[in-house]
Amino acid sequence: MRAAVLHTHGEPPSHADHPDPVAAEGISIVRVTAAPVVPLDLLCASGTSYFGQPKLPYVPGVQGVGVVEQSEVVSPGTKVFFATSAGMAAGDGSFAERCAVPDADLVVLDTPVPDPEVAALGLSAVAAWMSLTWRAQLRAGEQVLVLGGGGAVGQVAIGAARVLGAARVVALIRSDAARERALAAGADEVVAFSTDVDELTTRLGAATVDVVIDPVFGVAATAAARVLAAGGRLVNIGGSGGDAATFSSSILRSRTASVLGYTNNAITPEQRRDAVTAVLQHAATGAIAVAHETVTLADIGAAWQRQATGETSGRLVLTI
CATH class of the missing domain: 3.40.50.720 (NAD(P)-binding Rossmann-like Domain)
Structure with a gap:
């Protein structure tokens, strides 16, 4: 699959081929449609956070939106929001065409809010x-x-x-x-x-x-x-x-x-699910929103640099 792959701590990831994730017990495979680039992604990738240095290479991305491809708990084709521990623990994140996600971290979505907007809120x-x-x-x-x-x-x-x-x-x-x-x-x-x-x-x-x-x-x-x-x-x-x-x-x-x-990090998956659901109910009416712009996965290097320097007009969201 294509992904944003980090090879050096403190440097931007590059758009490259990367092994596909594999489903396992308690792990679902999500085809990613949108993922925001957030300060936590850069902090983890720097290798200077209190989480320690993540093992290289890895795919950053601590959250995303997508469609379930394989799962024992959610029907394939279901749209979901998900969180990952990329950069904080071993494993890859959301900046890829597919992502392996613990079943407990899937939030089933039933909303008219477009995927990039859901990701920007996140x-x-x-x-x-x-x-x-x-x-x-x-x-x-x-x-x-x-x-x-x-x-x-x-x-x-x-x-x-x-x-x-x-x-x-x-x-x-x-x-x-x-x-x-x-x-x-x-x-x-x-x-x-x-x-x-x-x-x-x-x-x-x-x-x-x-x-x-x-x-x-x-x-x-x-x-x-x-x-x-x-x-x-x-x-x-x-x-x-x-x-x-x-x-x-x-x-x-x-x-x-x-x-x-x-x-x-202190809330439960159930609290996260309820919060996402509540916010999206109001986002659907326009009462809650985040200014954002979309960039393609292939442009991850430039997007990463813009996030690092604050040269953005809102949340940067990768569309995949």
């Missing part, structure tokens, strides 16, 4: 949805602040907060393009980022928020924690803006506020 949508519902336990009428509002997680968090009944959704953004994406996702207000934490706190200060969804951390999280309401919850998903933030003990205690962590 695990970013799971993180946003679960952070709001499971970790923050968002209640209707609360106010939400989304850090990194122009990113994939941020866009889903904005849309999800609205369908879950948030009274107001504010997005923190870094660029004009991110501003447009956040507004298109449904943000009531956008706030421009500042590296000066006091200045950023002032910009955010007009809104006291109940829930912060944070894929950024760093200065953004430091400022956001200062504007939490009584009983407020900040849920951290990632650290694209830095690995450390500073929180005031007096603010957290006086407001009985919470700082919570979240990772998709």
Whole structure:
């Protein structure tokens, strides 16, 4: 089969021939139709992540959409979303014509949402949805602040907060393009980022928020924690803006506020399935979406480089 094959840690994968996956007990074979290129793919392939160096060569791709070809639990021809452990454990991922997937990681799809859009939403949508519902336990009428509002997680968090009944959704953004994406996702207000934490706190200060969804951390999280309401919850998903933030003990205690962590690795396959299903129900109506563009599998090298340098207009999705 044709695949994106990584031969050197830290270098882009190349479009090449690769052995077909083999079905086994508990393993289904999926013909891949779409797979997003996400930061986790690049991190794992770098060989510098806490997962260790993946054995080479291997096919990256931690998630995808496709059609089941062989399976003992799902009928052939069934459309599915799936997650993989490519780069985190032995085995190949979704950047190929076919992928071997543990049966438990198949999510059967019954949606009119096109495959590339499903892939663009993917695990970013799971993180946003679960952070709001499971970790923050968002209640209707609360106010939400989304850090990194122009990113994939941020866009889903904005849309999800609205369908879950948030009274107001504010997005923190870094660029004009991110501003447009956040507004298109449904943000009531956008706030421009500042590296000066006091200045950023002032910009955010007009809104006291109940829930912060944070894929950024760093200065953004430091400022956001200062504007939490009584009983407020900040849920951290990632650290694209830095690995450390500073929180005031007096603010957290006086407001009985919470700082919570979240990772998709901590949820069950059933929770992942339910989150994907819920998000796609709203995506089908246009209430939740992620800006994306499609590229062919043969163009994986250029797509990888664009993801690495941030030269994208949205989520990059390989069509296969």
